[in-house]
Amino acid sequence: MTAANQTTATPSSAPRPAQAGGAPRGGRQQAPTVDPVRILRQHAWLLAGSAGVGLVLGVVAHFTCLFLYPLWGGSVIFEIRPEVTGAKDAVTREIVQDEAIARLGQTESQKMMSKSILEAAMKAPDVGMTKWGQHYTTVDERIEKLEDTLRVGHRRGTQLFTVTWRTWDKSDVPVILNRVADTYMSARDDEENSRTARSKSQFETKKAQVEESIRTLKSEIQDFIRKKGITAGKESDLADQRSSENLARLRDDTIRDLTLAQARLDSIDRKIADQRFEDEDRRNALDDPSIRALERDLQQIQVALNATRERFGEDHPQVKELMQREAAGRARLKASMDEAMSRNLLADKINFSQRVIGLKSLVEKQTEDLSTSQKKLQDLTAEISALDALKEQLAQKELERNDLQDLITQLDLLQAREDARRVRLVQRATTPKEMDFPQLKFMVPGGAVLVLLIVAGILFLREFLDQRVKQPSDLAGVGGARLIGVIPDIEEDPAAPKAAELVVHDSPGSTTAEMFRQFASAARKAMDAGGMRSIAIVAAHPAGGATTTASNLASSLHAIGRTVAVVDANLRRPRIASVFGVDPDAPGLGDMLAGRQVQPQMSNGIAVYGPGTPESRVYERLSTDEMRRLVARLREQYQVVILDLPPALVAGESMVVADCCDGAVLVVRAMQDQRGLVAKFVHQLQETHAVLIGTVLMRPEHTVGGYFKKNAELMAEYAKPAGTETKA
Secondary structure (H helix, E strand, O other): OOHHHHOOOOOOOOOOOOOOOOOOOOOOOOOOOOOHHHHHHHOHHHHHHHHHHHHHHHHHHHHHHHHHOOEEEEEEEEEEOOOOOOOOOOOOOOOOOHHHHHHHHHHHHHHHOOHHHHHHHHOOHHHHOOHHHHHOOOHHHHHHHHHHHOEEEEOOOOOEEEEEEEEOOOOHHHHHHHHHHHHHHHHHHHHHHHHHHHHHHHHHHHHHHHHHHHHHHHHHHHHHHHHHOOOOOOHHHHHHHHHHHHHHHHHHHHHHHHHHHHHHHHHHHHHHHHOOOOHHHHHHHHOOHHHHHHHHHHHHHHHHHHHHHHHHOOOOHHHHHHHHHHHHHHHHHHHHHHHHHHHHHHHHHHHHHHHHHHHHHHHHHHHHHHHHHHHHHHHHHHHHHHHHHHHHHHHHHHHHHHHHHHHHHHHHHHHHOHHHOOEEEEEOOOOOOOOOEOOHHHHHHHHHHHHHHHHHHHHHHHHHHOOEOOOHHHHHHOOOOOEEEEEOOHHHOOOOOOOOOOHHHHOOOOHHHHHHHHHHHHHHHHHHHHOOOEEEEEEOOOOOOHHHHHHHHHHHHHHOOOOEEEEEOOOOOOOHHHHHOOOOOOOOHHHHHOOOOOOOEEEOOEEEEOOOOHHHOOHHHHHOHHHHHHHHHHHHHOOEEEEEOOOOOOOOHHHHHHHOOOEEEEEEEOOOOEHHHHHHHHHHHHOOOOEEEEEEEEOOOOOOOOHHHHHHHHHHHHOOOOOOOOOO
16 A cells, blocks of 8 residues: 555645744844753762862872961950940940941051051061061061051951961061050050040130130129129119109009099089089088078978968968968079089089199109109119120130030040040960961862862863753753754663664664654644644754654654655765665655656655665755655655755755755754854744754763663663563
8 A cells, every 4th residue: 555545635735834833933042051960960070089189289288388388377356445425434335236346446457557557566676586577677578568467357246356467487476466566555545645635735725715704704794883883782673673663653543543533524514514413513502501591491481381371271361472482482592502503513623623734744744753764774674684694604604614624524534544445455466376377177178179169160161161062951042942852872771772763663662762752742743733744854964863863753653653754855965765774776856856756665664765866866956846846745645754854054955945844853963063053053944934843952961861861771671571670
């Protein structure tokens, strides 16, 4: 049965997805990644050997330094004391921040390292008697050397800072360190005493100025009192104030009397004008003797009238006469009353007019006296205020003098207090008992670590600079190079297959075959998802693994029931026919491109189209439209068409043939292809009509190691027939 009868063809004109199952187009190369664990695992023995060499070098370096350059070290310890805020403080203020102590320690260390301190210390006779001083004969040389070798540090969590120094003779250590410390402490004490003396001198000068101001103010106060005539006490001031208040009160009383008199006068004027009299006016008129006489006469007539009326009746002439006399008496009484009341009102008017005039005159005089008294009182108040201002200035100056005296006293007390010194020498340097350098416990592991770091650095640098693809992780930095398969070297395969070209068919239980099947599964999913039937297998370099990938992919797809055709499109160095064991010179692709009908050679159920007869292998024909039509015809006959292409780096027709296919797989040879070259061909394949399914990494370095090795052994063990497994 032919391959054409085994398949259901799809029209060649059917549209093909542009990107299904493939990597995204336009991917760019990213920064290469370095796997430190892998590098350390690969070079474990080298690193272990370098550590051993480092141990030996550390021992050698220790004894060499011990002979040539031994160093003895010592230290001087200083304490930064809390600040004394006042001379009378019982305790000092606590310093709690390490940052503050470190800052103060750094400040003091800079003072200690100043040229003046070091110069004074290095001029001391005991420094010149040391071996170090005899080696550095001049003061400038000693200062320069100390500036390079003296070290100052703060002990964290304490109020201490240390000064350390090392030299080749241990007896010189305490001499130099203690001389520097003593010189620094002496200079610091001199500086503090000088600063205290300057401050005290300034305060005393200021105090003298204040005392002179006090004397001047006292003199001004005495002169002011004499000139203004101000009494010493405040009794006269109070008497003047009371006199002014009495004058104001009397004036107010007079004004009140004037108001009442004026009101009374106005009332009398209205009564006179209106002839309107009140009961009081009538009572006052009745006090007149003439009025009382008229009133008695009227009463006598009324008595006689009543008696006569009772005796004789109303019509009696005597009664009528008495009635006439009564009416006349009443008229005389009324007239006399009106006259008396008018006369009394006029007298009252004259009296109250005179009173109003007198009171007005009195008010004017009292107002004048009050104004004079108030002006005198204001002048006196102003003078007293001026005097009080002078006294206030005097009191302020006396307070200032007392404060200055208190400051001077506190400076004397602070200078006398031992704990007022901010820096104290806690521990002097002694002759060291143990060598500071070299020490075997540091030199040996230090040598091992140093050599190990150097070797590791070289390995990592070489790994970073090496642009070859060595591991699957190296392809992660290449944009669009989706890894779909990793094929190890058969030499690392526990099953030890003889050849890799048909390992899926010949050694199905090997690890290499399993890895090819996993790759074929990923490729099949992408092909099914994108409707792809023609696949181009291309590598960058010769011997890159394209033929091996194509043959095993064909075997894997055929094993699942697909009809597969393999076409050897490498007309320069064809190998497909030899791999499948058919005649390499039989009619094939070259003859088909020349227009001749060719039947495939069958191998293990796979249709193999070799390169063709030698005279028909014209690889320029691969770039013609006939090649595109040929691939289309094969797609109609087979479910899968696999084309083995020549290396893209040396054969320009590879990308042209890939453009005729539905999909493409880029085969990358580890330890041979550069990352930049892979990125270049990924981009070129993405620009073709074919969808880049992904990349296959062939024979990566040390792949079968670690977990992969365990997996490979498990695959090989599991591939054995049932009953032959090795029991754990």
